[in-house]
Amino acid sequence: MLNKYARAFFTRVLTPFASMLLRWGVSPDAVTLIGTAGSVAGALVFFPRGEFFWGTITITLFIFSDLVDGNMARQAGTSSTWGAFLDSTLDRVADAAIFGGLALWYAGRGDNDLLCAIAVLCLASGQVVSYTKARAESLGLPCDVSGLVERAERLVITLVAAGLSGLHTFGVPYVEWLLPVALWLVGVGSVITVLQRMLTVRREAFEAALAARDS
Numbered sequence: 338m339l340n341k342y343a344r345a346f347f348t349r350v351l352t353p354f355a356s357m358l359l360r361w362g363v364s365p366d367a368v369t370l371i372g373t374a375g376s377v378a379g380a381l382v383f384f385p386r387g388e389f390f391w392g393t394i395t396i397t398l399f400i401f402s403d404l405v406d407g408n409m410a411r412q413a414g415t416s417s418t419w420g421a422f423l424d425s426t427l428d429r430v431a432d433a434a435i436f437g438g439l440a441l442w443y444a445g446r447g448d449n450d451l452l453c454a455i456a457v458l459c460l461a462s463g464q465v466v467s468y469t470k471a472r473a474e475s476l477g478l479p480c481d482v483s484g485l486v487e488r489a490e491r492l493v494i495t496l497v498a499a500g501l502s503g504l505h506t507f508g509v510p511y512v513e514w515l516l517p518v519a520l521w522l523v524g525v526g527s528v529i530t531v532l533q534r535m536l537t538v539r540r541e542a543f544e545a546a547l548a549a550r551d552s
């Protein structure tokens with residue numbers, strides 16, 4: 338949903354910045370790589386120590402590169418198959434670091450086995466959500482459904498909640514429960530999304546088989 342409705346807004350806002358980077362001679366691939374490296378570092382340096390506020394600020398600064406790289410490639414007319422592969426593959430790396438960093442916190446000083454398991458569920462189910470589409474497309478099926486919780490939702494829900502929960506260390510009361518609630522929402526929502534996509538691909542596969550038999 339966010340991917341559909343927020344993308345146009347962010348394209349307008351980020352286009353001048355993307356043009357500036359192109360004028361400076363920066364390539365879309367460099368933005369993809371630096372954005373991922375920054376997101377991974379932010380997640381793995383801050384989250385396992387329970388520093389959710391600074392972790393979220395760092396990740397948020399870098400994760401917007403994922404909207405800038407494609408914008409740059411389109412403006413420069415250099416959109417490519419390699420670029421699409423690099424973008425999607427490094428998305429998975431950043432997602433793994435974000436939910437892995439949260440799982441490490443709960444496995445360590447956060448000391449909560451259930452929330453550690455839910456963070457791992459978010460990590461695994463989020464990767465499977467993306468895999469369903471990639472595998473369907475490789476089989477020639479469109480997987481023509483977004484589903485309840487796509488990547489933009491997974492990240493916005495988790496990062497907004499982590500950032501606000503992090504304010505607890507500055508003395509803000511009652512915010513620390515936001516992150517556990519967000520992890521439950523993302524975990525359950527991602528499992529539902531996997532099922533939605535699997536059912537869609539099942540229908541598309543049967544329709545394609547029928548069409549092939551009738552032709």
Ligand SMILES: CCCCCCCC/C=C\CCCCCCCC(=O)OC[C@H](COP(=O)(O)O[C@@H]1[C@H](O)[C@H](OP(=O)(O)O)[C@@H](O)[C@H](O)[C@H]1O)OC(=O)CCCCCCC/C=C\CCCCCCCC
Pocket residue numbers: 339340341343344347393394397400401403404424425428463466467470471486487488489492493496497500501504
């Ligand atoms: C008091 C403080 C309150 C703070 C409130 C902040 C509110 C912010 C609210 C909203 C921000 C909305 C941001 C919405 C951005 C959505 C943009 C978008 O559409 O992005 C789409 C993009 C996915 O694009 P790709 O095509 O590159 O990726 C594809 C995707 O990965 C597919 O995965 P799948 O969905 O299938 O699982 C793959 O299948 C496909 O291969 C792949 O190509 O998403 C992104 O790029 C992610 C950008 C996310 C932006 C995150 C923004 C973080 C926002 C808020 C952080 C707030 C921090 C608050 C700190 C508070 C501190 C007090």
Ligand SMILES: Nc1ccn([C@@H]2O[C@H](COP(=O)(O)O)[C@@H](O)[C@H]2O)c(=O)n1
Pocket residue numbers: 365366367369403404405406407408410411415416417418419420421422423424
């Ligand atoms: N290094 C890159 C990154 C992206 N692309 C192209 O942009 C598309 C993704 O657009 P986003 O707005 O989601 O970033 C991707 O499919 C590629 O076509 C690129 O060429 N090089």
Ligand SMILES: [Mg+2]
Pocket residue numbers: 402403404405406407424
């Ligand atoms: Mg991108």
Ligand SMILES: [Mg+2]
Pocket residue numbers: 403424425428
């Ligand atoms: Mg991306």
